[in-house]
Amino acid sequence: MFKFSNLSYSKQRLAIIVAFSFIPLALLVTFAYLPVINMFKYSFSDWNGYSKRLEYVGFENYIKIFTDPEYFSVFKVSLYYFVATFVQMGLALYFATILSFQTWFKNVFKGILFFPSLMNGVAIGFIFLFFFKPDGTLDTLLQALGLGSYIKLWLGNPEIINISLAGTSIWRYMGFNFIVFLGAISSISSDLYEASDMDGANRWHQFRYIILPSIKRILQLNLILAISGAISAFDIPYIMTGGSNGSKTFVIQTIDVAFKYSKVGLASAMAVILLLIVIVVTLLQRLLIRGEED
Amino acid sequence: MYMLKRTLASSIKYAALLLGAFVALLPIVVILFASLKTKAEYAATSPLTPPVNWLNWANYAKAFVNGNMLTGFVNTAFILLISIIGATLTGSMIAYILNRFKFKGKSLMLGAFLLATLIPGVTTQVSTFQIINKLELFNTPWAAILLYLGTDIIAVYIFLQFLDSIAVALDESAMLDGASYLTIYWRIILPLLKPAIVTVIIIKGVNIYNDFYTPFLYMPKTSLQVISTALFKFKGPYGSQWEVISAGIIIAIIPTLIAFLSLQKYIYNGFAQGSVK
Numbered sequence: 188m189f190k191f192s193n194l195s196y197s198k199q200r201l202a203i204i205v206a207f208s209f210i211p212l213a214l215l216v217t218f219a220y221l222p223v224i225n226m227f228k229y230s231f232s233d234w235n236g237y238s239k240r241l242e243y244v245g246f247e248n249y250i251k252i253f254t255d256p257e258y259f260s261v262f263k264v265s266l267y268y269f270v271a272t273f274v275q276m277g278l279a280l281y282f283a284t285i286l287s288f289q290t291w292f293k294n295v296f297k298g299i300l301f302f303p304s305l306m307n308g309v310a311i312g313f314i315f316l317f318f319f320k321p322d323g324t325l326d327t328l329l330q331a332l333g334l335g336s337y338i339k340l341w342l343g344n345p346e347i348i349n350i351s352l353a354g355t356s357i358w359r360y361m362g363f364n365f366i367v368f369l370g371a372i373s374s375i376s377s378d379l380y381e382a383s384d385m386d387g388a389n390r391w392h393q394f395r396y397i398i399l400p401s402i403k404r405i406l407q408l409n410l411i412l413a414i415s416g417a418i419s420a421f422d423i424p425y426i427m428t429g430g431s432n433g434s435k436t437f438v439i440q441t442i443d444v445a446f447k448y449s450k451v452g453l454a455s456a457m458a459v460i461l462l463l464i465v466i467v468v469t470l471l472q473r474l475l476i477r478g479e480e481d
Numbered sequence: 482m483y484m485l486k487r488t489l490a491s492s493i494k495y496a497a498l499l500l501g502a503f504v505a506l507l508p509i510v511v512i513l514f515a516s517l518k519t520k521a522e523y524a525a526t527s528p529l530t531p532p533v534n535w536l537n538w539a540n541y542a543k544a545f546v547n548g549n550m551l552t553g554f555v556n557t558a559f560i561l562l563i564s565i566i567g568a569t570l571t572g573s574m575i576a577y578i579l580n581r582f583k584f585k586g587k588s589l590m591l592g593a594f595l596l597a598t599l600i601p602g603v604t605t606q607v608s609t610f611q612i613i614n615k616l617e618l619f620n621t622p623w624a625a626i627l628l629y630l631g632t633d634i635i636a637v638y639i640f641l642q643f644l645d646s647i648a649v650a651l652d653e654s655a656m657l658d659g660a661s662y663l664t665i666y667w668r669i670i671l672p673l674l675k676p677a678i679v680t681v682i683i684i685k686g687v688n689i690y691n692d693f694y695t696p697f698l699y700m701p702k703t704s705l706q707v708i709s710t711a712l713f714k715f716k717g718p719y720g721s722q723w724e725v726i727s728a729g730i731i732i733a734i735i736p737t738l739i740a741f742l743s744l745q746k747y748i749y750n751g752f753a754q755g756s757v758k
Binding site: 225297323371390421445 | 490495501502506507509512515529575577578582584593594599600606607611628630637659660661666690692693694698708710712713715716726727730733734741745748750752753
């Protein structure tokens with residue numbers, strides 16, 4: 188009878204390398220590389236997704252995206268999410284810092300602040316539809332605080348809709364940044380704090396001269412990832428508004444163009460642009476971090 | 482003076498924490514309130530008013546039955562289970578050979594996995610969709626399962642990182658006892674990877690449970706809906722019945738809450754580890 192363990196180690200090695208890499212590699216090629224290659228191909232065509240023939244149109248799709256305001260304006264929406272990331276990061280850093288020191292009910296606060304980032308995106312979308320709807324949570328709260336005059340159509344007014352949605356995004360993702368920062372801060376040796384205590388440093392000094400430099404790398408990483416995060420915002424605006432009232436993001440636009448209007452060629456060109464932005468940003472980040480280490 | 486400053490600083494700290502907790506909880510708590518109110522009660526009271534009867538489960542029954550949430554849970558559980566087992570096996574297998582063997586094409590393979598981390602999933606949906614379509618997997622649970630497996634490069638990374646800390650001497654001593662590579666992987670490596678596996682299960686589990694666009698795009702059939710898509714369907718028919726939608730929301734959150742409370746420690750570690758690639 189054949190037994191694997193009877194083979195020589197060199198034969199086993201070959202067999203196991205082939206067997207163990209086959210499925211992961213096949214998946215990698217099929218679902219990571221093939222789509223990218225096809226996407227580039229489609230982006231130069233006017234394909235609708237189902238016809239048999241592919242008609243190549245050169246750079247026409249790309250020109251359209253950069254010249255037609257309908258397609259280009261979605262980048263403006265990304266700015267709201269980008270700015271929101273800074274607020275999110277600031278809050279996360281603040282909470283992570285104060286919860287790194289002795290605090291009553293530390294774990295309770297930690298859990299409450301972190302929990303939203305584990306929640307289902309659709310559930311969050313609905314929760315905030317309820318929060319922002321007329322006479323919803325926010326309006327009632329403002330009313331109760333005597334700030335009734337500030338009530339607005341949070342999701343109906345194109346001027347503020349993206350602020351409301353970006354606020355939801357902060358609520359959702361702050362906890363994730365917070366827990367990452369908390370992990371980074373907790374790896375700082377406590378000797379450093381003790382030594383600085385003896386030198387008469389206060390909390391601000393400790394934050395400025397011990398915590399901040401120690402987590403600089405992870406802070407940079409998160410900030411740069413924020414750019415691609417802002418451009419690829421999708422769940423929250425799609426679930427809450429479907430992209431109406433001027434809340435359409437780049438990804439909603441892409442999905443709509445591809446699946447609602449069957450313009451796969453044009454949508455692919457948009458996706459290529461998105462991909463290029465993300466790659467440039469990521470490379471930039473890797474370069475910056477490498478520069479830091481040298 | 483010093484005491485006063487300390488007290489002031491600590492009051493600001495607790496005020497900030499309480500405000501943070503309030504902002505994090507309020508949107509969820511009002512949904513819980515709404516889910517326990519009757520239709521008339523919901524219409525007559527403000528969102529901030531607690532329900533009269535804390536044990537009014539009528540909305541929950543309605544949401545669970547009419548919203549087909551059981552189907553959602555069954556489908557989610559099936560997809561979750563297969564994807565997690567698959568990601569653990571394929572991820573640890575490729576990490577094992579990449580970490581333990583030297584062979585031609587190894588750095589190319591490693592590079593291919595690394596490069597793939599640069600490609601965000603949402604950008605390639607348009608053409609991934611065509612591949613799933615050609616494989617005739619559209620509207621089958623395998624579309625989601627394959628996509629969750631195929632795009633899972635984070636798992637490979639976590640395993641690779643962890644394998645570095647498992648001594649090669651262990652493999653060698655097993656080889657002296659005549660163990661095959663397969664035995665070494667199955668009996669030594671895999672059990673030692675347990676902490677990494679827990680991390681992968683948590684990150685993967687949270688992502689799959691919360692994912693919306695994969696099932697939404699690839700499995701629109703009602704019988705295949707998962708929790709996310711089942712909940713999303715409440716948007717149409719229950720548009721104004723917020724007491725029923727609220728019950729649906731709470732039903733979708735409960736498993737996350739239970740998992741969080743029982744696995745807290747691992748979840749914190751998992752997320753901190755998963756983010757440091």
